[in-house]
Amino acid sequence: MSLDTQQAPAPLTDDELRSLDAHWRAANYLAVGQIYLMDNPLLTEPLRPEHVKPRLLGHWGTSPGLNLVHPHLNRLIKSRDLDALCVWGPGHGGPAVLANSWLEGSYTETYPDVTRDAAGMARLFRQFSFPGGVPSHVAPETPGSIHEGGELGYALSHAYGAALDNPGLLVACVIGDGEAETGPLAASWHSNKFLDPVHDGAVLPILHLNGYKIANPTVLARLPEAELDDLLRGYGHDPLHVTGDEPAAVHRALAAALDTAVDRITAIRRAAREDGVTERPRWPMIVLRTPKGWTGPAEVDGLPVEGTWRAHQVPLAAVRDNPEHLRQLEAWLRSYRPEELFDPHGAPRPDVLACVPAGSRRLGATPYANGGLLLRELPLPPLEKYAVEVDKPGATLHEPTRVLGALLQDVMAATADRRDFRLVGPDETASNRLEAVYAASGKAWQGRTLEVDEHLDRHGRVMEILSEHTCQGWLEGYLLTGRHGLFSCYEAFVHIVDSMVNQHIKWLRTTRRLPWRAPIASLNYLLTSHVWRQDHNGFSHQDPGFVDHVLNKSPEAVRVYFPPDANTLLSVADHALRSRDYVNVIVAGKQPCFDWLSLEDAKVHCARGASVWEWAGTEDGGREPDVVLACAGDVPTQEVLAAAQLLRRHLPELAVRVVNVVDIARLMPAEEHPHGMSDFEYDGLFTTDKPVIFAYHGYPWLIHRLAYRRTGHRHLHVRGYKEIGTTTTPFDMVVSNDLDRYRLVMDVIDRVPGLAVRAAAVRQRMEDVRLRHHSWIRAHGKDLPEVADWSWES
Numbered sequence: 001m002s003l004d005t006q007q008a009p010a011p012l013t014d015d016e017l018r019s020l021d022a023h024w025r026a027a028n029y030l031a032v033g034q035i036y037l038m039d040n041p042l043l044t045e046p047l048r049p050e051h052v053k054p055r056l057l058g059h060w061g062t063s064p065g066l067n068l069v070h071p072h073l074n075r076l077i078k079s080r081d082l083d084a085l086c087v088w089g090p091g092h093g094g095p096a097v098l099a100n101s102w103l104e105g106s107y108t109e110t111y112p113d114v115t116r117d118a119a120g121m122a123r124l125f126r127q128f129s130f131p132g133g134v135p136s137h138v139a140p141e142t143p144g145s146i147h148e149g150g151e152l153g154y155a156l157s158h159a160y161g162a163a164l165d166n167p168g169l170l171v172a173c174v175i176g177d178g179e180a181e182t183g184p185l186a187a188s189w190h191s192n193k194f195l196d197p198v199h200d201g202a203v204l205p206i207l208h209l210n211g212y213k214i215a216n217p218t219v220l221a222r223l224p225e226a227e228l229d230d231l232l233r234g235y236g237h238d239p240l241h242v243t244g245d246e247p248a249a250v251h252r253a254l255a256a257a258l259d260t261a262v263d264r265i266t267a268i269r270r271a272a273r274e275d276g277v278t279e280r281p282r283w284p285m286i287v288l289r290t291p292k293g294w295t296g297p298a299e300v301d302g303l304p305v306e307g308t309w310r311a312h313q314v315p316l317a318a319v320r321d322n323p324e325h326l327r328q329l330e331a332w333l334r335s336y337r338p339e340e341l342f343d344p345h346g347a348p349r350p351d352v353l354a355c356v357p358a359g360s361r362r363l364g365a366t367p368y369a370n371g372g373l374l375l376r377e378l379p380l381p382p383l384e385k386y387a388v389e390v391d392k393p394g395a396t397l398h399e400p401t402r403v404l405g406a407l408l409q410d411v412m413a414a415t416a417d418r419r420d421f422r423l424v425g426p427d428e429t430a431s432n433r434l435e436a437v438y439a440a441s442g443k444a445w446q447g448r449t450l451e452v453d454e455h456l457d458r459h460g461r462v463m464e465i466l467s468e469h470t471c472q473g474w475l476e477g478y479l480l481t482g483r484h485g486l487f488s489c490y491e492a493f494v495h496i497v498d499s500m501v502n503q504h505i506k507w508l509r510t511t512r513r514l515p516w517r518a519p520i521a522s523l524n525y526l527l528t529s530h531v532w533r534q535d536h537n538g539f540s541h542q543d544p545g546f547v548d549h550v551l552n553k554s555p556e557a558v559r560v561y562f563p564p565d566a567n568t569l570l571s572v573a574d575h576a577l578r579s580r581d582y583v584n585v586i587v588a589g590k591q592p593c594f595d596w597l598s599l600e601d602a603k604v605h606c607a608r609g610a611s612v613w614e615w616a617g618t619e620d621g622g623r624e625p626d627v628v629l630a631c632a633g634d635v636p637t638q639e640v641l642a643a644a645q646l647l648r649r650h651l652p653e654l655a656v657r658v659v660n661v662v663d664i665a666r667l668m669p670a671e672e673h674p675h676g677m678s679d680f681e682y683d684g685l686f687t688t689d690k691p692v693i694f695a696y697h698g699y700p701w702l703i704h705r706l707a708y709r710r711t712g713h714r715h716l717h718v719r720g721y722k723e724i725g726t727t728t729t730p731f732d733m734v735v736s737n738d739l740d741r742y743r744l745v746m747d748v749i750d751r752v753p754g755l756a757v758r759a760a761a762v763r764q765r766m767e768d769v770r771l772r773h774h775s776w777i778r779a780h781g782k783d784l785p786e787v788a789d790w791s792w793e794s
Contacts, residue, residue: 012255019354020071020251022341023103026352027067028295029336030099033121034128035060035314036329041121042338042346047330049320056319057129058136059092061312062176064294065208066096068254070363071355073172074104076258078357083169085368085481087159089185090176090208091138091149095128098142103348104356106143106364110516118346140510140517144364146371146480151503153182154473159203160191161477162368165419165461169201169368170262177221178213184469184500189235191470192283194444196459197272199419202265204258205237205285210292212309221289228287238264238282243289245307250290257286278458280446295335297328371482372518378421378484378577379414381407383570387599390567393615394641394792397592400634401528403566404573404588405436408486411577412440412461415484422478424463424471425488432488432528433590437462468496475523476504484521484577491527491587492534492543501550501583508581509554519580526573528590530697531721532635532734538727544698544720547664550585551702555673560585560664562697564637565595567602568662575606587697589634594792596637609663609675610685615794616644616658625657627748628686632661633697636720639734640695641792642741647748650762654752659685667706679711688712691751695739696720717747731783735773742766 012020033041035058040051066088077084088097101107102124107114114120114127127133134141137149147158159173179185195203209221220228225241232239240257244250261284271277293311298304305315316325316332341352360367367373386407388398408423415421423429423437435455442457443464449456463474468489475485504523511517527546534541550558559582563569569588576584596613597605605611619625631640637660647656661667668676677685686692688711696703700720707713724736734740749755749763756763769784776784 011259012252016075016255016355017248017251019351020075020255021247022349022352023071023355024067024247024251025336026103026341026348027070027096027099028064029333029338029341030102030121030124031060031063031067031095032333033125034058034095034098036319037125038130039122039126041125042118042342043330043333047326047333049326052319052326052329053130054320055129056314056317058095059313060095060296060315061212061292062090062093062208062210063096064296065210065288065290066090066093066174067099068250068290069172069174069206069208069288070096070100072251072254072258073363074357075255075355076262077361077363078355080262082361083366083368084172084361084363085146085162085169085366086144086172086174086363087147087155087162087477088138088145089147089155089174089179091147091151092136094135094137094139094142094149097138097145098124098128098134101143101364103352104362104364106362109365110143116347121346140507140514144362144366144369146369146477148503148507151500152179153184154188154469154476154500155179156185156203156205157188157191157470157473158477158480159205160188160195161474162481163195163201163203164422164474164478165199165483166201166368166481167199170204170265171201172204172206174206174208177207177209177211177218180207180220181218184467184473187465187467187470188473189237190465191474192236193280193447194463194465195283195446196444197269197281199459202269203283204261204265207232207285207287209287209289210294211307212292212312214312215309217309232285232287236280236282237285239285239287241287241289245291245294254286254288260284261286297332300325300328368481370516370518371480372520372580374482375518375521376418376420378411378521380574380577381410381414383407383574383599385410386570388566388595390595390598393596393794394594396595398566398595399433399590399592400563400566400569400588401526401590402433402436404526404569405434407570407573408434409436409440412437416440419461420483422461422463422475422483422485423488424475424485426468426471426493427464427466428488428490428529429462429464432526434488468493469500472497472500476500479521479523482520486524486526486577488526488528490541491530491546492541494525494527494546495543495549498546498549502553505550505553505557505583508557508583512556512581522576522579522582522584524576524584525586527585527587530587530589531725532633532697533589533591533730534725535728535730535733539725542721542725544587547585547587547698548702550583551665551706555665555668557581558583558585559675561587561662562632562634562664563588563606563662564631564634564660565593565597565602567595567597567599568606570599571602571606572662587633593634594638605660606662609666610659610661610677612685613658613660616641618644618648618652618654618656620655623655625687625690626655627752628657628659628690628692629744629748630659630661630686630692630694631696632664632694635734636695636697636739639739639741639744642790643744643748645793646741646745646766650745650765651755651759654748664706667703669709682710683712686710686712690715691748692716693744693747693751694718695744717751719744719747729777729781729783731773731787732777735770740770742769
């Protein structure tokens with residue numbers, strides 16, 4: 001039933017209070033048990049050292065707060081029959097989320113061997129942070145989760161991503177006060193300026209302030225309430241404060257706050273959907289203040305613990321060796337009165353579960369946290385409509401990303417009714433030549449508009465904010481809940497999300513091993529405004545290293561493509577948008593680029609990943625090449641073809657093979673990457689004993705690392721970006737980094753046996769051009785005419 005059609009229930013009854021408190025105590029008991037116990041789960045006998053795990057791992061401090069929020073959200077869902085999802089920002093509080101999933105039954109449905117009885121409880125306890133078990137953080141293995149415990153700072157952007165285009169969904173987001181100090185979280189508060197109350201779901205932030213991080217107080221917890229309230233109102237929220245350490249009072253206050261928040265959300269959405277109100281609303285949120293490690297040991301070894309940073313992880317650290325610690329642990333566990341919470345067989349008593357909703361309404365069973373179950377095929381049109389005509393290689397030029405923009409426009413139009421495709425980027429959609437999409441959807445914007453503004457749209461699905469973190473978080477949340485998207489970014493600045501893509505790749509790798517997790521749409525990056533055409537912005541905008549970072553990660557989950565022209569970009573993008581469970585990185589230029597391949601040739605080339613361009617080389621009659629000129633990337637491809645043309649002119653007897661690599665993982669052995677070549681394939685393409693001069697888009701050592709085990713590696717010489725850049729001309733960028741055509745010809749002469757003497761004059765001419773270039777650009781401010789006006793001639 002839709003969120004905006006519900007009526008507020010009566011205030012919390014005594015029966016509901018009793019049930020919520022029982023559920024909370026049961027979850028706390030289970031959380032402590034997971035951290036400490038490997039046997040005797042129901043304390044049917046006095047606790048002994050051998051019942052305790054030899055290594056104590058986990059985070060207790062945040063768990064009581066998460067255990068409090070979970071049953072209260074379930075009560076809200078049940079009473080109002082809501083579709084809901086919760087993003088657990090303090091994901092290191094894994095014991096809490098696991099405990100609640102086990103209590104509500106979603107854990108046992110996912111993992112039938114962890115039954116809801118004493119045996120299953122023992123297995124739940126033992127597997128936690130134990131060899132062969134489950135992680136201590138909320139992780140892909142956790143039912144109901146879309147946010148991993150290591151993703152500190154991304155919870156709120158994930159929550160907004162989940163809410164986009166899910167008009168009936170309530171997304172609660174618990175934000176830890178340590179997490180609230182991070183830059184990504186600080187920026188993501190502004191997501192409420194992009195949330196469309198007509199077509200999107202609602203996000204309910206719950207800022208949980210328990211006062212401390214690992215060893216220090218937290219900034220927001222130490223602010224006076226009035227100052228904190230001003231800050232949150234400044235972000236555009238209407239805060240509801242819940243503070244206390246007396247359980248009954250906190251239960252009643254939190255239930256009232258949640259009911260009030262949903263009532264306000266209901267009113268906001270009704271005003272937008274039925275009354276046509278367009279003013280940006282002030283969305284409610286909750287500030288929950290409870291003690292860190294609440295209900296745990298008040299004091300250990302004479303030092304205060306509950307309500308301090310000492311409660312963060314394991315309050316009693318020497319239970320096996322210290323009898324007093326063992327005694328305190330048993331007293332702590334028994335303080336929850338487990339005999340009232342579980343029957344003699346270990347099953348939760350009915351009163352504990354009275355507020356738990358049924359079926360997929362449970363937080364651990366919501367399909368929105370297993371987005372592949374909701375995913376539909378993206379309606380991608382035939383590429384022929386967008387392909388550029390290529391009668392012969394290098395005769396025409398197009399801006400590849402502009403060509404792609406026409407395809408994305410039609411994808412956006414085809415998903416207008418179903419609303420399951422988004423384009424995100426940090427204020428660069430038009431800069432990256434993708435502005436054709438505005439004809440199908442404007443830019444999401446709920447703020448004030450002025451006459452000079454263009455393409456702003458309250459219902460738009462192009463998302464722009466000058467925070468790469470927030471863009472990444474939005475898109476991850478969107479994909480994880482069953483939709484499709486593309487992230488367009490300047491190549492140098494995508495590094496800002498290095499740690500975020502790390503976590504997403506880890507998530508994908510883990511979910512591939514979980515049969516109950518359905519595949520989701522891939523996370524697709526389009527990196528443009530790249531290193532070789534940032535000559536105008538200079539050194540600060542020149543960094544091609546994101547590819548190196550990604551290729552360090554799980555080979556089964558990462559794909560990297562360097563389409564050399566418009567048609568290959570179309571083919572690669574089509575493949576990436578259709579794919580599942582990958583991180584696809586596409587590096588493509590936005591400046592005019594020669595068209596080398598027809599669409600059909602581009603499709604074949606992309607399917608191969610790397611292939612010989614026979615028309616560009618000078619092999620004939622089955623003769624083996626004297627040298628291989630290889631390339632990956634649009635500018636390196638142009639320089640290699642220009643070098644091949646120079647070799648044809650000056651050394652016509654030389655047999656030159658030109659190899660273009662579009663899928664960089666093809667260079668890896670098949671044993672190390674699913675796209676890797678066998679040694680037989682690689683040797684056939686690159687030879688085992690001939691010089692290979694490889695012009696690569698990025699840092700040259702990556703190619704060496706990928707190919708170091710190949711037979712011919714000692715003959716491989718790579719040119720690429722050497723971290724030399726400035727504001728200069730386009731060709732001077734390649735000259736400065738020794739990637740230019742003249743340097744490549746010199747490399748051939750230096751490495752093909754016998755050419756050093758025979759072609760000395762040719763080499764000298766190449767060097768002379770480089771020297772003339774140096775003087776020319778300083779005198780004229782532009783590249784040499786033979787470079788600026790160059791075109792391919794076979």
